[in-house]
Amino acid sequence: MRNLIAFPLILVVVILQTSIISQVRLLSGYADLPFLVIAAWALQERVESSLHWGAVTCLIVGFVSGMPWPILVLGYFSVIFLARTFQKRVWQAPLLAMFSVVFVGTLFIHLLSFVVLRLLGTTFSISDVLGLVTLPSLLLNMLICIPIYTLMRDLSFWVYPLEEFE
């Protein structure tokens, strides 16, 4: 039941993203809070419901954003898959895993967005996208991923408390 916290939490995260984070720009890029939240959540060892959280994120972000659905679904679920893989492989260095997931995930989502939007007819300059959108967004994501990771770790302790044996 505690997993239902995903709905209000992701809703608040998307509201924060649309109202505040998307105004805090570095060149033309900004951080992606929903992506960071689900990446940090999927990296937690106790978490068993990361796919559900990904689905909720896709649902809410897809409702608000003009971005085509396939980009969100493919992007966020790939990030979750990547995070779960890293969590098993690099379990002794969770922050390193978080940095790696954020780095690879940001580049993957931006590449996916670039390719799909180009296929849909939007014209982009790849140098503009890389220099003014992707790299600034990557930097901002890397900056705020540590506090997000800490918050999500605390949340995972609350959602999945350790069972006590007598």
Add this chain to the structure above:
Amino acid sequence: MNSRSLQTTIIFLVVGGILALALGGVFGSASRQFSLVLIEVQTWFSTRFLGFQDFVTAPRDIVSLRQRNAELEAQVSQLQAQVIELQQRVNETDILAALVDFSRSNPESTYKAASVIGRDPSPFLHYIIINRGSNDDIRRGMPVVTNQGLVGRVDAVIADAARVQLITDPASSINIYLQNADTSAVLAGSVTGDVSLDMISQNVTVASGDLILTSGLGGGFPADLIIGQVVTVRTLEFELFQQATVQPAVDFSRLEIVLVITNFRPVDIGPLEPVSTPSP
């Protein structure tokens, strides 16, 4: 009267006389020096006493002063909050007054004011979210403006909110009219938020500062909405068209309140467009 009391009386009279003469200014500079010494001594004692008095009574005053200071600080905070709130209201009122002026000067359209409540989560897209939706008769395709010029058009609508595609969006493409050059062109957005003109005929002369208006072609927007001004023109002889960079009239980073033109219905010209048929 014995001799001792007579002596005392004489001494008193002499001293009193000298004092009276001194106070009367008879002794001149000597009396001034004397009075200066007296005043100095008086001042020294007075200041020391006041200092001592302050020292003795200070604790009580500090407590009361601290209370008073806290009260005043609370009052200052409250007043500062009020000032900020009032400044926000003044700003909002200024914006609304400008929008009302704009709607009065353009009576052919009906407008619905809406507040900007968010922006698209993706940096690849330039959309805003407004707090009016289908409950307020907002429909997809309606143009959105401010008193400065064109903002974009409604892209998606729910009951109490709508998503607006800005003219700076990379997928946005608008038919425009260059007033001074008397020619049409196409305005396109970009991922960085810059807008540029394309498809300007090589036969016309476009200059920096030329006004850009919507042409109304294609039925997506009403004609004659201000978009911005030409900044620079790029003309290359081996290209089919000229290109130009544009300074939009609207400051898209500070959008707070916008107007939706509710009596404009976009025309779908899709059925009129030629369909390519395979050659036999």
